[in-house]
Amino acid sequence: MSNIDVLSREGKKVNTIELNEEIFGIEPNQHVLFEAVNLQRASLRSGTHKVKNRGEVRGGGRKPFRQKGTGRARQGTLTAPNMRSGGVVFGPTPRKYGYKMPKKMRRLALRSAISAKVQEDAFVALENFTLDAPKTKDMISVFNNLDANKKVLLVLENEDVNIELSSRNITGVTVLTPEQLNVLDILSANRVIFTEGAISKAEEVLL
Numbered sequence: 001m002s003n004i005d006v007l008s009r010e011g012k013k014v015n016t017i018e019l020n021e022e023i024f025g026i027e028p029n030q031h032v033l034f035e036a037v038n039l040q041r042a043s044l045r046s047g048t049h050k051v052k053n054r055g056e057v058r059g060g061g062r063k064p065f066r067q068k069g070t071g072r073a074r075q076g077t078l079t080a081p082n083m084r085s086g087g088v089v090f091g092p093t094p095r096k097y098g099y100k101m102p103k104k105m106r107r108l109a110l111r112s113a114i115s116a117k118v119q120e121d122a123f124v125a126l127e128n129f130t131l132d133a134p135k136t137k138d139m140i141s142v143f144n145n146l147d148a149n150k151k152v153l154l155v156l157e158n159e160d161v162n163i164e165l166s167s168r169n170i171t172g173v174t175v176l177t178p179e180q181l182n183v184l185d186i187l188s189a190n191r192v193i194f195t196e197g198a199i200s201k202a203e204e205v206l207l
Contacts, residue, residue, distance in 0.1 A: 011145030028112035036109035036183040043098035054087030113186040134165035153189035157197025178202040
C-alpha cells in the first residue's frame, strides 16, 4: 500500500489515504495499453463510408455501342468499372471497425493507465464533495485550486447531476464514474482526479 494526500476542494490537505498497489501501483503494461487505445479508437469510427459497385450504378440496360466495326474494345454495359461513371471495384462499404478484447486484458489496461498517472504525479485524491446547484464558476474554482487547468478527468463515486452540469461547459473536462472508466480518457488527461469514494469503488470494480 502507498499513501497519498487527500485534498479539499480548496486544495488543502485534509487526510491521507492508502492506495491499493494492485490497481494504483503496478508497472504499466505498454503493449496492453497500446491494444486498448487501438480498440477504443477503432470503435469510435463511424464506418459509414460507401460507394456504388457495378450492380448499384444507374443504367447498363443496353450496349454502349455495337460489338464490331468501331475500332474500340468491346463493351457490354455502361456500369462496368472501366467506363466513365461506372461502378467502383472493391470500394468501401459500411462496416464496424470495433473488435473485442478479453476482460482480463481490459482490466489490466485500466490498472496500467491509472498507475501510469500515479507515477507521473498526475493523480489527485479529492475529498467527497457536492454542489447545491449547477454552477460552472464553482467548478472552475475547484480545478484552479487543484492546479488542474487543462485536460482533466474527474471520477466520482456516483453520478452527480450538479457536478456534471457544472463541468460540461468547461473545455477539456470529462466527468465519469468508476464503471465508466476507459483507457483513452485516462491517458488523454493531464490531471486525473478521483474522489475518496471513487477510489474505494474503483478498487472493487477493477480487482
